Amino acid sequence: MSGLAKRLASQTAIYGVSSIVGRVLSYLLVPVYTARFAAAEYGIVTGLYAYVSFLNVVFTYGMETAFFRFANRPDTDRQELYNRVLTLLWLSSIVLTAVVALLARPLMSLLDLPPGQERYAIWIALILGLDAVAAIPFARLRLENKARKFASIRLANILIYVGLNLFFIVFCPDVVAGEYLSGMRPVVELLYDPTVGVGYVFLSNLAASAFTLVLLGKELLSFRPRFSLEPLRPLLRYAYPIMLMGLAGMVNETLDRILLPKWLPEGFYPGKSNLAAVGIYGACYKLSILMSLVIQAFRYAAEPFFFAQSSDKNSPRTFALVLKWFTLCCAVIFVAVSVNVDLVGSLFLRRPEYLEGLPVVPVLLMANLFLGVYYNLSVWFKLTDRTYFGTYISFAGAALTITLNFLLIPVLGYMGSAIATLACYFMMAAVCWWLGNRYFPVPYPIGRLAAWLLAAVAVVAFSWAIPVSNQWLGYALHIAITLAFVAALWLVERPAQALRSQPA
Incomplete structure (x- = not known):
């Protein structure tokens, strides 16, 4: 790889400390949630965080990218x-937090929850406001290449979140039930209210977000309020297409968990409510998190990197090399998780009712892979200030997502939602590549990458088609198949050969 690509890989690795390692820690909460909460209860968490994804975009309205x-x-x-x-973000966050808190009852009614649960929505409103305020200090750390500080604060946020989840969802209920440390029961009962239930997931998030602002104290103390909007008009003009693009992106990413309980026929899954189906789908969606983590870590490093390299005459070749290695790494993740999904599922989904959704995992992994490819390809409209193309592509994806969910959910259930997600992200990546060739040509090795992705799908299909009666023999065979794919990829695409070859 070139020196610039290596620098990007190094930055991605550092950001990955907070994104990948931190998210892996939170990923370890999946067995806790699936063991402690029934699918219908976990459906509340899945459903509310789907709305949070939309509101996060509204609260920051594209100002992070505009700032860069x-x-x-x-x-x-x-x-x-x-x-x-x-x-601007301080003022807008205060207003938007108040609005969401006032609309708590309508928000909860969207999930068909009974009155009395409005506190969940109020806590979420506060989380959104705190996270929006923290967004620009975090962006400043990225701009100044302070990746280690960025990673440390993000990791601290995750550790607090995970620790409080374990305290309120595992430790406190066990102590109250007399499982251990019964002498601490009087103290625990002062801190713990069993009626809060899944609400402790949101309270833990709120506490972690508040502490994050404390850790960003130096960046916040250097801030001096400036109330003039006139100098911000160019930023707002640049940012609003990104906000619209972000909202459309959230349609593609999370709307399925909002639409699923509405469009799924009652009784589609015998013996399970629609909210339980959302919980199962949401838990299985988590198994595709490794792909999402790599994409998130890459985005943190790539956005400032792409902008910084925009004036370099060799930047197209660098961008092509970056896409190649990004896609190959994601192909390995796709194969590793999909081939071994039974093993991964048995480790993380602790109730049998959740295991029913495992067939959606390979579909969602491939969908997220194409989302990562799209983020790579989208560099052309950000560097040429044609962000409106990103808006058009995202809205086309949103229209496809809604249409396919409408058509497929009543027929295929949550598998229909997974297929809709894959179709959406594939279309977005394909259209972005086609338009990029017209306005910002980059010599991406599309044919070679397509061949590797088809090979990865074939490997997964082959592994699923082999009948193995012995569970442990099956695990060993699947691990061997995964290692064989990695070895084949390395032999063909090893770095020494990559240095001698040109992107094609």
């Missing part, structure tokens, strides 16, 4: 830009 774009202009006073953007 304008901060990299040579005539920009970065401190003044930081002051103005953060002032």
Whole structure:
């Protein structure tokens, strides 16, 4: 790989400490949730966090990317830009938090929850407000290449979140039930209210978000309020297509968990409510998290990297090399998880009712792979200031997502939602590549990458088709198949050969 690509890989690895390691820690909560909560209860968490994904985009309205774009202009006073953007986010977050809190009852009714659960929505409103305020200080750390500090704070956030989840969902109920440390029961009963139930997931998130602002104290103390909107107009014009694109992206990413309980016929899954189906789908969706983690870590490093390299005459070749190795790494993850999904599922989904949804995992993994490819390809419209193309592509994806969910959920259940997600992200990546060839040509090795992805799908299909009666023999065979795929990829695409070859 080139020196620039290696630097991007290094930055991605550091951001991965917070994104991958931190998310893996939270991923370990999946066995806790699936052991402690019935599918219908977990459906509440899945459903509410689907709404959170939409609201996160509204609360930040594209200002993070706009901050990067304008901060990299040579005539920009970065401190003044930081002051103005953060002032705007402070004010808007206060207003939006109040609005969401006031609409708590309608929000909860969307999940068909009885009155009295509005506190969940209020806690979520506070989380959204705190996270929106933290977004620009985090963006400043990324802009200044302070990846280690960024990673440390993100990791601390996750550790607090995980620790509080374990305390309120495992430790406190066990102590109250007399499982152990019964002498601590009077103290625990002062802190723990069993009626909160899954609400402790949201309370843990709220506490972690609040502590994150404390850890960003240096960045927040350097902030000086600036209330003039006029200098921000160019940023807002740049940002609003990104916000619309983000909202459309959330349609593609999370709307299935909102539509599923509405469009799934009652009794589609015998003996299970629609909310339980959402819980099963949400838990199995978590098994595709490794792909999402790599994509998230890559995005943290890639956005400032792509902007910084935009003026380099060799940037197209660098971008092509980045896409190649990103896609190959994701292909390995796809094979590793899909081939071994029975083993992974038995480790993380602790109730048999959740295991029914495992067939959606390979579909969702491939969908997330194409989402990562799309993020790579989208560099062309960000660097050419044609962000409206991203909006068009995202809205086309949203229309396809809604249409396919409407058609497939009543017939295929949550597998229909998974297929809709895959079709959406594949279409977005294909259209983005086609348009990019017209406005910002990059020599991406599309044919070679398509061949590897087809090979990966064939390997997964082959492994699923082999009947193995012995469970442990099956695990060993699947691990061997995974290692064989990795070895084949390495032999063909090893770095020494990559250095001698040109992207084709």
